[in-house]
Amino acid sequence: MTSYEAELVVERREFAADGVLALTLRHPLGEQLPAWEPGAHIDVVLGPDLERQYSLCGDPADRTAWRIAVLREPDGRGGSAYVHGQLGQGDKVRVRGPRNHFRLEPAPRYRFVAGGIGITPILPMLAAAEAAGAEWTLLYGGRTRNSLAFTEELGRYGDRVTVAPQDEVGLLDLPSVLDGVPDGTLVYCCGPGPLLDAVEARCPGGILHVERFQPKAQVSGADSEFEVVLEQSGKTVTVPVGVSVLDTVRAAGVEVLFSCTEGTCGTCETDVLEGTPDHRDSVLSEEERAAGETMLICVSRCLGKRLVLDL
Template sequence: MTLMTTRDVAGLRVHRKSVIADGVVTLELVAADGGRLKDWTPGSHIDLVLPTGVTRQYSLCGDRWDPHRYRLGVLREPAGRGGSAYVHDELDVGDRVGVGGPRNNFPLVPSPEYLFVAGGIGITPLLPMVRQAELLGARWRLLYGGRHRRSMAFLPELEPYGDRVLVRPQDEHGLLDLGAFLGDPRLGVKIYACGPAPLLDAIERVCATWPPHAVRTERFVGDGSATPVRTTPFEVELARSGVSVTVPAGTSVLDAVAGVGVEVLSSCRQGTCGTCETTVLAGLPEHRDAILEDHERAADDCMFVCVSRSLSARLVLDL
């Protein structure tokens, strides 16, 4: 079970802040004493704890071999909950922030060939993957779309890769031609995609006939907004605590267990960060996160209690 505690939150300092595209800034974070930061792998993200107490998750997009610096790309979200606006408007060089992690729910697995698809700020977790694939000598290509060229971050960093990177702003090329880029289903290829939900839904449709586990996506939000399969209350037994609680419609498992005095650390409350992962001992969870792959969901041995619910009348959790 993956849980974040206060001991996992480091106090870092904003070393550099730069505007790199319309609505996108990068932050470079360093330890206050200049010390070494925790290692990370391509696909990792951190929990950024802002001075306001708000916590948001951002992918690491810098040099994983630089032990003293984390880099994040932050898109201003006009319809967001205030975290990105604070980063853009208030956070400044020299300010202190808390950082939890890194954690990796989107790991790059070994493969002789990769196809990367990025939509907008979804380029951030894919940048380190491109560098890793290049380092390993794997074949790879990247399809990168956005509303317009000036809103697409990190283009100068991608230029040295030449025609292996296809930059396709929507105002110049229309919607991404996923079928042409991905080609026919074949073995020995891993597809990694990150971006807005319509793009990832389209990739999953196009790749429906690809070999199992060929496609891995990272979503900005989970499935928590959809209507649950089970709309009636269910019971959750907390095995280690020796208590049970009824979870009514409209209440998350996370909030229900907190109501009986059992605290589960959480961060995003959207099923995207992995902080509240909890082991399932019995029952059938309804997975509503954006983290688990299909075979992991089929195992039904864990769930993210901030958004996931129950298909059965009773769940037993290792809490």
């Protein structure tokens, strides 16, 4: 899989809310950046073994700049602390992408639900839905009003946006926006795991699209050893119990793009030529899982004894 990769300059740092830092990135020579669609994210390489994915939340029509927003997480794994504390204006940062597993499908009506920093992929979707003349609403919640990012930008949409800080109104009123939606409506949701779980419990799978920042708990059978044939490389490897396909393939000297190693970013998605994957990711839809044409090799395994991958 090919991917754009470059060092971009942090042109601007500005706080979009308490604890949420928005960064504008540009090419140092003024070159245009790759086109992207709402729902896309980029990989940001912050240092050795420190790489994170952030949704693009600017204007897809602006090919001169990418905007991301990063929530400061004191108990995180170091990425947000680095961005907030060490990545300064004028610094360069290596990025890869964009990639998109959260595309906005055409529809006459949308219901958007965002929690906290989950507003980032939703923000450009609203502009796209508006431009397409679709009917839509957004329910946007977070801990406090000051913690909700980009509320000034959202103000232009008037009463189609409901801002619901938890300390003022309690938990999001999901039934008000999800129960009895008309035919043809698609629901898009991004935010913390409990919110996504609650939305999934109220929505039929066919109308719901979600993006997770943390891996979803998977119910899988016992692990077993299996064989993987790497079609392009002409190699065959054995994947032991407790070792991922990704790690086994890399140990065999085959280079593969990867990032999160948790099954949430989609970077390591690989074509399956033969065999049945045991999908354990938080990216692929139920339809994509049933088709079995691709798998995320950082977490997924094999339901049989043999896979043939396009590597």
